[in-house]
Amino acid sequence: MTARGYILFALMALALAGVGAFQSWQLAITILNMSLISAIMALGVNMQWGYAGLFNVGIMGFTAVGGLAVVLVAQPPVPEAWAAGGLGALLGLLLGVASILAAVVVYQRLPKGRLRGLAVFAVLVVGYFITSAVFGPATQAIEAVNPASEGYLGGLGLPVVLAWPVGALFAAGVAWLVGKVSLGLRSDYLAIATLGISEIVIAVLKFEGWMSRGVNNVTGIDRPVTRPVDLQAAPWVQSLAETLGWGVGQTASVVSGLGYAGLFILVLGVLIWLSERAWNSPWGRMMRAIRDNEVSARAMGKDVKQRHLAIFVLGSAVCGLAGAMMVSMDGQLTPGSYEPLRFTFLIWVMVIVGGSGNNWGAVLGGFVIWFLWVQVEPAGRWFMELVTSGMADGSDLKAHLLGSASYMRLLTMGVALLLMLRFAPRGLIPER
C-alpha cells in the first residue's frame, strides 16, 4: 500500500473515532462491523471486476445464499418437521434435479431435429409432474408443523462459524451455474443473468417456507460471540463498565461488537493476504492480461471462458462468505430485507469509489461508503430541515420533504458514483 493509502485509512479510522466520541461508541462499532462485511463483499466484487472485468449485478443473491447457509448449518433441526415431510422434500429436490439431468442426457444423445425437442420437452413435463407430486405435499406437511415458531426443517445444529465456508460454497455453486450459462457471450449478458438469479434467490428464500421460513424470518440464530445480554452478567464486564464510567448495557454491547470486529478482521486479513498473493502471482498477471486484451490472451493459448468462470465463482464465494457473516452477526435471516439497491448496487459504488483493481482500495471503499450510507441520513434530515425552515409549520410540502429525507442517501450515492467514474475513475487508491 502507498503512503496515500495509509493516510486515507488513518482518516477513516479518525472518522470512526469521531463517531465514537461525538455520537456513541455503540454506533461506531456497528458501523465498523458492517464496514468490515461490506469490505469483504467489495473484495469479492473487485476480484470479478478489477481482476477480470466481469460485471456482476447479482451480489444480493450471492450474499443471501450465504445467509441461508447459516440457517441450514447452525439452526437446530426440527424433528417433527423431518418426520412430517423431510424425506419427501429431499426426494422431491432429487427428482427435480434428476429430471433436469435426464433432459440434458436426452438432449445430448438424440440427433438434432424436432424429435429431440419433443423428447426433451416430454421428459421435463413428466419430471415436473412427478416432482411436484412428491414435493408439494411434503413441503405442506413441513410448513404445517408448529407454524408460529417453526414450520421448517431447521438446520444441522452445527457450530455457526462452520456456516461461513458453507455459505461461500453455496454462493460458488450458484455462481457456477450462472457463469456456465452466460459467460463467453456478450459481456452485458452476464450482468442481466446475474440480475435475474439474484431476484430468484430472494424469491426462493421468501416463498420456500419449509427451508427458510420465508417472510416469517428465522430469528435467534446462534451467534459466534456472546450476546450483550449474557455479557452484562459477567463480573469483568461490570468492572470494565465502572472503570470507563459507562452503563453496563453499553459496555456489554461494545465488548460484544468488538468480538465480532476481531473475527471479521481476521477473515478480512486472510482474504486480503490471499488476494494480494494472487494478484502478484503469475495467475494474477494472466487474469489482468485477459482483462486488458481478451483477444491476445486467447492467442497466447489462455482459455478465457474457463478463467472467467473460475474468477466469477471465486468472487461470488467471497460475497457468499460475507453474506453468511452478516446473518450470523444479526442473528437472524430476514429475506424481506434484501434489496438490490442496498446489497448489489451499493457494493458497486464501494468498489468504484475505493479503486477497482486494488484490494486495499476495495476495502477502503467498503468503509467510506458504508460510513456515508449511515451518516448521510442524519445529514439529509438536517439539510431538509434547512430547506424547509422558511416554510409554514404543518404545511403538506414541509412534512413530505422531511419524511423523504432518507431517500437523500440514494441520491448521494448516485452522485458519488457518477463523480468518481467521471473525474477519478481509478478510485481513491488506484490500481498499481
Place this chain on the structure above:
Amino acid sequence: MEFLNALVSLSNFMLIPALAYGSQLALGALGITLIYSILRFAHFAHGDTMALGTAAVIGGTFALQGAGVSIAPLPTALLAVPIGVVAMVLYLLAADRLVYRYYRRVRAKPMIFVMASLGVMFVTNGITRLFMGVGETRFEDGARFVFSVRDFRAFTGLSEGLALRNAQAITIVTALIVMVALFWFLNRTRAGKSMRAYSDNEDLALLSGINPERVVTITWVITGILLVLAGTLYGLDKGFRAFNYFQLLLPMFAAAILGGLGNPLGAIVGAYVVAFAEMGVTFAWRRVASYLLPDGFEPSGMVQLLPVDYKFAVTFMILVIVLLFRPTGIFKGKVL
C-alpha cells in the same frame, strides 16, 4: 358451450392481462433495444427512469384533477402524458450531456457506460422516492371498465364472465399505435433512416454526413416517449410503486435479448413471449380445465405450474434458454 366458457375464462384471467402486460413490456423493451443499437450499452436506468416519468405524469394528473379538468371516461393521466414526456426527455438529455457524452467522446468500454447508467439509476431512484415515497399510488380515474363481467354475461348468456378494463384497452390500443408510428418513423423518415444507418455502421454513417450527436438526441427523445408511455400504462393498469418499476428491468431485458438486442421487431415479439410465458406458467388452469375435460375428470388442485411469486423465474428460464441455444435472439440482433 363448454368450450366457449373455457375460452372466455381463459381470456378474462390470462389472455387479456397478458396482452396488456406484454404491450407495456414491449414499449419498455423497445427503448432498451433502441439505446442498445445506437448508444451500444445496456441501459440499467430504464426501469427507474420509467418510474420517474410516471411520477411526473402522476404529478400532472393530480394538478389537472385539482383544476377540475377531466376527459372521462378516459383517465386524466392520458392528458398528463405530454407533461411527463417533456420532463423525461429533458431529464434524459440532461443525463446524456452530463454523463454519457463524455464516455462517448473518450470511446469508453461498454461496461463503463453500464456503470454510469447505474449511477443515473441511483440518482433517478432517489428523485422518484423523494417525490413519491415507496408506497403505492393509484391515479386511475374515469370509467373503470369498457365492459364489465355483468354486461358480458347479460349480452352473451354464458356462465363465465369477461371484463375489459379501461386501462387494459387503452394499453393495447396505445401500444399498437406507438409501434406502428415507430416503424413508420424508422423506415420512412430521414431522421429514422439516419438512425438505422448509424446503428448499422457507425463509421460509414459518419462518412455520409450523419451527425452522431443528432442521432443520439433523437434516440433519447424517442426513448423518453416510449418509457413515459410504458410507465404510465403500467401504472394505470397495476398502480404505481417505485420498486415494481425497477423489477420490470429483468423482463424487459429478457424480452429485448430474446428478440435479439438491437432489433425492435424482436423486442416486441420477445415482450409478448415473456408476458404470455409468465402468465401462462403462473396461471391457475383449474377453471379452464374443468370446462374442457369430460365430467368426472375435473382436476383437484389449482393446476398451477408455479406460484405467482416465481414469475421472475419464468423470465429467467426464458433468458437462460435463449443464452444457451440462441444467444443472438430469435431474430438476429443489431439490425434497426
